Amino acid sequence: MRADINDARSGAAQVTQIRGTQAGSRRSDGGEGTGGSVAELGEFGLIAAMSARLPTGPDVLLGPGDDAAVISVPDNRVVATTDMLVEGRHFRRDWSPAYDVGRKAAAQNLADVAAMGAVPTALLVSFGAPPDLPAQWALEFADGLRDETTAAGASVAGGDVVASGPIVISITALGTLQGRAPLTRSGARSGDVVAVCGRLGWSAAGLTVLGRGFRSPRVVVEAHRRPEPPYDAGPEAAALGASALIDVSDGLLADLGHVARASGVRIDVDTSTLEVADPLRAVAAAINADPLAFVLTGGEDHALAATFGPDVELPERWQVVGRVLPAQERGQQAEGQPRPSDEPPVTVDGEVYDGPAGHDHFR
Amino acid sequence: MRADINDARSGAAQVTQIRGTQAGSRRSDGGEGTGGSVAELGEFGLIAAMSARLPTGPDVLLGPGDDAAVISVPDNRVVATTDMLVEGRHFRRDWSPAYDVGRKAAAQNLADVAAMGAVPTALLVSFGAPPDLPAQWALEFADGLRDETTAAGASVAGGDVVASGPIVISITALGTLQGRAPLTRSGARSGDVVAVCGRLGWSAAGLTVLGRGFRSPRVVVEAHRRPEPPYDAGPEAAALGASALIDVSDGLLADLGHVARASGVRIDVDTSTLEVADPLRAVAAAINADPLAFVLTGGEDHALAATFGPDVELPERWQVVGRVLPAQERGQQAEGQPRPSDEPPVTVDGEVYDGPAGHDHFR
Numbered sequence: 001m002r003a004d005i006n007d008a009r010s011g012a013a014q015v016t017q018i019r020g021t022q023a024g025s026r027r028s029d030g031g032e033g034t035g036g037s038v039a040e041l042g043e044f045g046l047i048a049a050m051s052a053r054l055p056t057g058p059d060v061l062l063g064p065g066d067d068a069a070v071i072s073v074p075d076n077r078v079v080a081t082t083d084m085l086v087e088g089r090h091f092r093r094d095w096s097p098a099y100d101v102g103r104k105a106a107a108q109n110l111a112d113v114a115a116m117g118a119v120p121t122a123l124l125v126s127f128g129a130p131p132d133l134p135a136q137w138a139l140e141f142a143d144g145l146r147d148e149t150t151a152a153g154a155s156v157a158g159g160d161v162v163a164s165g166p167i168v169i170s171i172t173a174l175g176t177l178q179g180r181a182p183l184t185r186s187g188a189r190s191g192d193v194v195a196v197c198g199r200l201g202w203s204a205a206g207l208t209v210l211g212r213g214f215r216s217p218r219v220v221v222e223a224h225r226r227p228e229p230p231y232d233a234g235p236e237a238a239a240l241g242a243s244a245l246i247d248v249s250d251g252l253l254a255d256l257g258h259v260a261r262a263s264g265v266r267i268d269v270d271t272s273t274l275e276v277a278d279p280l281r282a283v284a285a286a287i288n289a290d291p292l293a294f295v296l297t298g299g300e301d302h303a304l305a306a307t308f309g310p311d312v313e314l315p316e317r318w319q320v321v322g323r324v325l326p327a328q329e330r331g332q333q334a335e336g337q338p339r340p341s342d343e344p345p346v347t348v349d350g351e352v353y354d355g356p357a358g359h360d361h362f363r
Numbered sequence: 364m365r366a367d368i369n370d371a372r373s374g375a376a377q378v379t380q381i382r383g384t385q386a387g388s389r390r391s392d393g394g395e396g397t398g399g400s401v402a403e404l405g406e407f408g409l410i411a412a413m414s415a416r417l418p419t420g421p422d423v424l425l426g427p428g429d430d431a432a433v434i435s436v437p438d439n440r441v442v443a444t445t446d447m448l449v450e451g452r453h454f455r456r457d458w459s460p461a462y463d464v465g466r467k468a469a470a471q472n473l474a475d476v477a478a479m480g481a482v483p484t485a486l487l488v489s490f491g492a493p494p495d496l497p498a499q500w501a502l503e504f505a506d507g508l509r510d511e512t513t514a515a516g517a518s519v520a521g522g523d524v525v526a527s528g529p530i531v532i533s534i535t536a537l538g539t540l541q542g543r544a545p546l547t548r549s550g551a552r553s554g555d556v557v558a559v560c561g562r563l564g565w566s567a568a569g570l571t572v573l574g575r576g577f578r579s580p581r582v583v584v585e586a587h588r589r590p591e592p593p594y595d596a597g598p599e600a601a602a603l604g605a606s607a608l609i610d611v612s613d614g615l616l617a618d619l620g621h622v623a624r625a626s627g628v629r630i631d632v633d634t635s636t637l638e639v640a641d642p643l644r645a646v647a648a649a650i651n652a653d654p655l656a657f658v659l660t661g662g663e664d665h666a667l668a669a670t671f672g673p674d675v676e677l678p679e680r681w682q683v684v685g686r687v688l689p690a691q692e693r694g695q696q697a698e699g700q701p702r703p704s705d706e707p708p709v710t711v712d713g714e715v716y717d718g719p720a721g722h723d724h725f726r
Contacts, residue, residue, distance in 0.1 A: 061440060066479070066545075066548055066549075066625075067475040067548070068443060068444035068475050068476055068478070068479045068481070069442070069444065070442055070443075070479070070540070070545050071440065071441050071443055072439065072440060073436045073441050074439060075439075076435060076436055076437060076438075077424060077434065077435060077436065078433070079431045079432070079433055080431060080432050080433075080434055080487055080520060080521065081430060081431035081487070081521060082487040082488070082521065082522060082523050082533070082535060083489065083523045084490075084491050084525050084531065084533055085525075086491055086525060086526070086527045086528070086531070088528075089525065089526055089527065112431050113430075113431055116429070116430055116433070118431070122443070124443055124444070124445040124535055125445070126445050126447035126533045127447075128447055128449055128531065158444060158445065160445050160446045160533075162448075162449060162452065162453070163452055164447075164449045164452065164529075164531070165451075165528060165529055166527075166528055168449070168491065168531050168533075170447055170489045170523075170531075172443070172445060172487050172535035173431075174441065175431070182424075182431075182433050184425065185428075185429055185430070245430075246430060247430050262428070262429075
């Protein structure tokens with residue numbers, strides 16, 4: 001809701017081009033119709049129509065419509081995380097329906113809150129849309145946001161709508177620790193076990209299928225379009241006394257690497273404990289690849305990976321997949337070996353993994 | 364930090380293209396050099412280099428580097444607002460240096476926190492960058508973010524970096540009410556005075572100058588590039604007992620329209636009280652326009668506009684510019700007049716203003 005520099009491009013544009021009805025009055029322009037583009041609906045009409053689909057929950061003390069929202073934070077500490085999705089980079093309109101883009105955009109932020117051992121309370125959503133985007137796309141996106149946010153026990157507290165070239169979605173998720181300490185990446189200790197709750201590799205398999213122009217196996221395509229993070233496993237891990245917790249967004253090895261580095265330990269993954277589901281085997285067979293690569297390196301399923309003391313009794317949905325080892329000591333190294341800081345802190349069945357690894361957005 | 368769908372475009376891309384060093388290890392790639400592009404620095408190198416320029420303040424209990432940040436909120440309520448800026452829409456690299464884009468992006472979000480009568484505590488920043496963007500641009504942008512955030516008494520708690528076509532910046536600002544009630548748009552009462560703290564029309568005049576290919580008067584160009592919101596005037600208005608408060612981002616008439624509608628009142632602006640500074644007169648004369656149009660309709664200076672009871676003694680920096688009137692009653696209307704809901708709720712010297720008005724991003 002600020003001036004657009006394009007207003008200034010031609011002549012006395014500041015005084016002519018921004019002419020129009022007073023801001024806000026377009027809410028009653030009949031903009032509730034959804035057959036047209038977001039430009040036809042107008043900025044304020046779009047905000048009104050999206051907001052109407054996003055009821056606020058009890059944690060939102062003051063919702064959309066003012067300069068800022070006010071959200072309840074019971075224990076004087078708010079957990080906050082943000083992620084941006086760019087059309088053509090993180091999603092494609094021909095690969096995912098708007099509703100699923102909304103669910104996924106919400107899910108990846110809500111999962112980051114859960115990965116602190118916290119409970120999500122509210123989202124703020126910035127939505128950049130090309131003016132010719134069908135308004136229906138924006139409204140179905142809002143429906144997806146709403147349903148995923150509700151599933152996590154939160155709601156949408158506010159946002160911003162701007163014109164953009166590609167669709168750009170930026171979400172900030174807030175949450176509460178309910179009096180607990182935050183569960184960081186840095187608390188893993190030698191002797192701990194590594195356990196995972198949630199799926200691994202399904203989204204990556206789905207992405208591979210879509211990248212080849214196919215739509216099946218449908219279960220992996222659906223998993224790519226709409227991850228199902230186990231939100232309540234975050235607070236559960238905290239209650240079980242987890243020493244570290246992370247959201248598996250980059251891939252199991254990459255994310256365990258973050259934990260190992262932050263904690264100053266090594267981690268070994270035992271592949272005999274990893275379930276490789278049939279649909280992943282089918283996709284891997286079709287492209288002549290190792291299905292285990294999906295499980296070890298596929299991101300975006302938003303499983304949670306935690307480390308626990310060796311004696312913790314874990315609920316069934318937490319699968320032990322590895323163990324935490326002491327950092328390699330220099331004394332153990334043979335002459336001419338790489339320096340410890342260059343060694344991968346995560347091994348697979350005791351060996352350096354030589355398959356594909358993590359992701360860098362700019363490479 | 365998620366998979367990029369472009370990884371899937373060619374063949375078994377998921378298993379081949381994301382090959383690389385383990386995520387995170389690029390921090391030691393010598394990526395601190397800033398002569399190259401963000402792609403050469405790499406995602407993790409860029410995050411590390413930007414984070415190094417963004418020290419966290421005392422309100423940030425856990426800063427960048429984990430799944431989420433943890434921020435102190437002393438009174439169990441967090442104020443939260445978000446805005447997105449798209450290159451070519453909200454700023455141009457040839458019109459504003461990176462440092463100023465950083466300051467402005469922070470300022471417009473921090474001002475929204477102040478406009479609730481709150482004190483800003485922390486920002487979360489999502490940064491979408493074209494891979495060929497000079498890394499130096501990103502670092503100077505971070506410097507601007509830092510300086511504006513520090514000026515407002517806050518710091519940057521976390522963020523996200525992704526690849527994008529145009530530069531896209533999405534910021535969420537958090538703040539604390541320090542035990543006070545939030546100052547909304549809906550509390551203005553008939554009989555109140557309307558007062559403004561901060562500049563009006565300077566940014567719009569600067570935008571007009573830039574749009575015509577000029578760089579002077581320099582003071583208005585600087586005002587466009589780097590607004591100076593009076594952050595502490597927000598909590599001050601609350602302490603003075605303001606009945607409503609808003610950030611002037613769309614323009615005085617448009618934003619007072621938001622207050623009038625939300626409060627169910629009318630507002631009349633008295634132009635004899637409005638200062639029209641010499642640089643604004645100079646720009647208006649050059650384009651044969653009314654300089655008052657800048658003051659009444661120019662956005663993005665992020666002044667604060669408040670309503671106060673008629674007997675409040677205001678500090679000198681608050682300029683009384685109008686008064687709050689009762690909503691027009693139907694009984695007062697002549698036959699055939701427009702319905703009250705269609706009437707502009709803000710008048711200028713008692714008349715409907717027929718100059719340019721607010722801004723709609725999609726029109």
